[in-house]
Amino acid sequence: MRDPYEVLGVQRGATQEEIKKAYRKLAKQYHPDNYVNNPLADLAAEKFKEINEAYEQLSSGNQGGQNSSYQQGQGSGAGNFAQVRNLINMNRVDEADAILDQMRDRPAEWFFLKGNVFMRRGWHAQGLNFMQQAVNMDPHNTEYRTTLNQYMNQTRQYREVGNNMGGGGPDACDCCQGLLCADCCCECMGGDLISCC
Template sequence: MDPYKVLGVSPDADKETIDKAHKELVKKYHPDRFTDNPLRDLAEEKLKEINEAYEIIKKSPSYTGGRTGGGYSGSSGSTGDFATVRNYINAGQISTAEGMLDRMNVKTAEWFFLKGLCAIKRGWQDRAYSYIQTAVNMDPGNQEYRFYLNQFTARTQTYRNYGNNGGYSSSDSCDCCLNLWCADSICECLGGDLISCC
């Protein structure tokens, strides 16, 4: 979840703009507006998401005027370079963000976290998990890192369950051909012919 997208503001929006957007969305999705309406549950869900996004943004240094916190846009006391890398990631300029990270000498928890975000954007799930796990291990108290690790783990758990025969069989085209050949052989032994060309 990108909290800025949830609130409909840009990552460089000022405090007043963020507060105004939050207030308008709370009014729009407040459950009291949906009494005796089947959309009430959806409105409550959306309101919860809006409030979570707002809380994440409120903890960010850009919102608090530079103090450290656990927000999305520069948590854990990000230096100016890390904030710039985050802006590049948010803008989809992953190569530029990675280039900046690769030129940094010190590899902090923030560095590993941002490398993980870049890997996610590139679809490199194993690398992303490894980077974000390292960030959490280096800074276990950082709620932003932990949030992303939990989201990542929940999202990939279903995939891994299916990949380990939890939902799909592991047959491939060779198994299919082998099964057809066996079925044809059995049919021929019994006087029939499943596949006439064999």
Template sequence: MKDPYEVLGLSRGASKDEVKSAYRKLAKKYHPDMNENNPLKDLAEEKFKEIQWAYDEIMNGTASSTNYSSGSSYSSGSYGSGNLFSVRQQIQTGRFQEALRALNSMTDRNAEWNYLMGVCYVNIGSMGQGMQFVQRAANMDPANTEYRNFLNQILNMQRSYQQRAYSYGGRGSSSADCCTQLICADCLCECLGGDLISCC
């Protein structure tokens, strides 16, 4: 088990007030209500449980009489592989390129792997590629609500962008529509004595 003082970011021998302050700060950051729309809310919930455990260990006096090792007591959690848990931590802290490198070095490419690849790609701006990975994860594990919820978030974002483009006159316009509009604008300018496109 991990040292509870280490979990709270404190050195051994910290005062009760320091323990309470560190606990409140971390509990607020990782509380499930604060991470409701976070695609990694399960990881935040695991961390929240670890913080509660650490606080209880210290406040009950158990921490002073137990030998702890480094590393998380929740190293595998519900995510199976400790490597995938580490990747989730990298994603949680915004280290998406590092997470992608770790994922690309893995050989077991299960539903969780596909989901995490998708989360990384979405967060670095490759929405289409990210959606493909998340869709694959949801197909591999249809009962996983985390995968389905994130896929729905991506689809809702896409719909929102399409509707916004439509409201600005985009209507899925092609390059031919753009050229037609440009020629019309040039004709209007010429009628008013100007010239938008000098070659026409």
């Protein structure tokens, strides 16, 4: 692997905050979602992976050493958080969730990533709760606050669309219940509306 400082574009001896800032900027720039249906998608994915590995190596306290950035055991902090971010970005949420569940320390970053896992699974209520906890624990973190606001706006939009499409009217459950009742009535009369039940 190339020198992690070079990959992230920071100088040796950079603070963890400078490393994190550089990582976030590059991760946002080379995120795979930005290259959907783009001939450069493979190159961007490789660069994104390299950025994540460099960040993991530097944030794990293994500044430029020869050892793998994955050497720290389960339950450690920043390095595994970078790995979890990478897995979430690749939509491998089950693996990310398993790593998070094994961690003993649960700082704001842990709640933020756990919230992202829930949101990716479509479990919006749980996701928003974890995101809110991350913001409460680290109220000055703009990434946490921005992401929470984006998810809240998305959730609000889903509700509005549902309400504008006849919310309060019959939904799928009502339709199925009606069909099952009609099938029972037909069967009592010697017919069969739904042949499989």
